[in-house]
Amino acid sequence: MKRMQIAFRTDASIEIGTGHVMRCLTLADALRERGAESLFICRLHNGHLMNLIAERGYTAVALPKPPADGIKACAVPPHAYWLGTDWARDAQETRQAIGAVDCLVVDHYGLDCRWEEELHPACRHLMVIDDLADRPHDCDLLLDQSLGRTRGDYDGLLGDHAITLFGPNYALLRPEFAKLRAASLARRVQPKLEHLLVTMGGVDKENVTGSVLDALDEGTLPPNVRITVVMGPHAPWIDQVRVRAAAMRYPTRVLVGVSDMARLMAESDLAIGAAGSTSWERCCMGLPSFVLVLADNQHPVAEALQVSGAVVALQKPSQVVTHLEERLVSGTVSQFLLDLSNAAARVTDGEGVARTADRMVCEHV
Known part of the structure; x- marks a missing residue:
């Protein structure tokens, strides 16, 4: 049987972050296990991940680097400026790059139904990965891993024929999260507060990590607390964070470009993180979390998870210490951590990538 041919159109940059490319790589890995071949088409933004894609064993086609001023004046869709060019040119360049494929996967807030209509003739199936429900799509399959997402959120934005995969049980997590889930949940039966994990996403362009460390250093935490900071290799503040970590009152290590995030989460007692795609990883592991919103599109995720x-x-890093100190003084920190862990574990089981890949293969057959 001919191998299923997949193409991914997605980008990473200092502005966009790394999450879109990373979850597409996770899906590509699952599809490879099912016999598919994948191609990535990415623009050469500052902070792109072309080398990582190649290291993972995939062909990566580079679209031209955008001009320094981009297209920030374009207003439709709201994230159109992320493209670095206009949608029509991007569609033409992508069409030339992929030829014809069985499935084209689009994970890009800057693209909408106009681009998708242009690319549809180049593929048997077109799949969109979205989190915003803020623009129309012309697709055969839509994945939106947002908590509480319903078809009604896409009224007027999606054709009746489109198949939808909604909710965190379709979150595209690497398999190691599901594998370590049971062990992670087991160690939280009797919660303790000894290991804090700080992870503000792959870029953290505003150095919120540094502000979190400032707050923790000024607070009163248990004397045996240690802190692990995880940063992406393209984060612009790595050197400054390392200097700040070395001056902390509590033992603090800084890890860059980790490949074992599931293990780190399983070994952590509390996370302080961004309300992005790593939220689903923390939930799978039952890891109690404080979340900070680093981008407007993270507000719905943070609100739904809090509910x-x-x-x-x-709203700000200083509140982390205020919340912890209140519970330490009242003696309720263990129950607080246990309640958060139990609620988080109910959000997703970490098997979303397998469910998604199986559905894609089923549609292909």
Whole structure:
């Protein structure tokens, strides 16, 4: 049987972050296990991940680097400026790059139905990965891993024929999260506060990590607390964070470009993180979390998770210490961590990538 041919159109940059490319790589890995071949088409933004894609064993086609001024004046869709060019040119360049494929996967907030209509003739199936429900799509399959997402959120934005995969049980997590889930949940039956994990996404362009460390250093935490900071290799503040970590009152290590995030989460007692795609990783592991919103599109994620009881959503880093100190003084920190862990674990089981890949293969057959 001919191998299923997949093409991914997605980008990473200092502005966009790394999450879109990383979750597409996770899906590509699952599809490779099912016999598919994948191609990535990415623009050469500052902070692109072309080398990582190649290291993972995939062909990566580079679209031209955008001009320094980009297209920030374009207003439709709201993230159109992420493209670095206009949608029509991007569609033409992508069409030339992929030829014809069985499935084209689009994970890009800057693209909408106009681009998708142009590319549809180049593929048997077109799949969109979205989190925003803020623009129309012309696709055969839509994946939106947002908590509480329903078809109604896409009224007027999606054709009746489109198949939808909604909710965190379709979150594209690497298999190691599901594998370590049971062990992670087991160690939280009797919660303790000894190991804090700080992870503000792959870029953290505003150095919120540094502000979190400032707050923790000024607070009163248990004397045996240690801190692990995880940063992406393209984060612009790595050197400054390392200097700040070395001056902390609590033992603090800084890890860059880790490949074992599931293990780190399983070994952590509390996370302080961004309300992005790593939220689903923390939930799978039952890791109690404070979340900070680093981009407008993260607000719905933070609000939904807080309503579910899975996280405490905060507006600024200093509130982390205030919340912890209140519970340490009242002696309720263990119950607080246990409640967060139980609620988080109910959000997703970490098997979303297998479910998604199986559905894609089924549609292909």
